[in-house]
Amino acid sequence: MPSFESSSVSPEDRQRYLEDLNTDIYRAVAQPTKSQIRRWRRYLAEEISEAQIYASLAERSEGRDAEILHEVAQAEQRHQHHWRTLLGEHALPEPKPSVSARMLEFLAKHFGTVFVLALAQRAEQRSPYAEDPDATEEMAADEAIHEEIVRALSTSGREKLSGNFRAAVFGANDGLVSNVALIMGIGASGASSSMILLSGISGLLAGALSMAAGEFVSVRSQREMLDASQPTQVTLRVAKDLNIDKNELVLIYKARGMSDEAAEHRALERFGYLSYDCDPSLSFRDDVEAEEGAGVNEHGALGSDIGAAASSFAFFASGALIPILPYIFGGSGTWAMIISLILVGIALLGTGGIVGLLSGASPAKRGFRQLAIGYGAALATYLLGLIFGATVV
Incomplete structure (x- = not known):
């Protein structure tokens, strides 16, 4: 291939080379082999199916997830255009997706679960575009990005189901x-x-x-350990009776991991001398409510010991x-x-x-x-x- 950056290449040679190149591309597109036609039609069918799957998932999603899925569906439509252009008249009649692809379309349209995203992720992983000379580098890059997009979207669903x-x-x-x-x-x-x-x-x-029995003992033991380590509200109950000059209230907050300054600040709050926590954005009352609610999420995540035993x-x-x-x-x-x-x-x-x-x-x-x-x-x-x-x- 001549280098057009070199001054030794004349404008005539450059024009002749581009004309020859365009002729070769035209012949490749205008006269595809039977093998190419079959492969391109298969790719087109897969792109049609994937666009439909992502569009269906977008309809069943909300907010940012829906926007992302719509964008991915549009990218798949761009890929369709590439194969339709190469196929020309051979793009008709429109190829039908495989049985597995149609099943995935049905699941995406009627259920839209994390399983559909997981299957879509597997499909993106199997994309042959990186090795196919008829697919552009941009398309291969798109498919690699699509896999990561689907992987990210399915993460939250997997986390919910993983328990x-x-x-x-x-x-x-x-x-x-x-x-x-x-x-x-x-x-x-x-x-x-x-x-x-x-x-x-x-x-x-x-x-x-x-x-x-094992699940009951496990969940009950975890709840008991959380209860044993759960901060109590003794600081609120006895603060009014403590001697401000001689008391262990500061030691409680130090034991809970606070710095010396923060512990002294919190103790003064409990005595009523200060109205705000060390964090100016957190008021005294908000802090009390947060402290009273500490551990609720941890207990909720564990669930009921009887329920866990019954489900096991x-x-x-x-x-x-x-x-x-x-x-x-x-x-x-x-x-x-x-x-x-x-x-x-x-x-x-x-x-x-x-x-x-x-x-x-x-x-x-x-x-x-x-x-x-x-x-x-x-x-x-x-x-x-x-x-x-x-x-x-």
């Missing part, structure tokens, strides 16, 4: 793995179907009660119930064990996929990893059941 929802998923998963392992071990030992069912129900109740019981039991369903409906022998494994496998794929979505990882990989762990535990207890069953015989 209770993750507890639900992991609780159900514990019930699935522990009870299917128990059933496989008992079944391999040659026990009857009624004994397997009894063992499964016992495992369900024992595990669920254990989870509930329900989560574990819901998972532990699945492996024994074939036996509840009268199944027996090898077929009941196979059906149990199939049901558990489907559930494990689901819980693993959900965890993958919440963590921003591949749902498929997390699902199969969860499946391998669950089946691995079942296989281990099955082999132990065979060994102990043969030993007993």
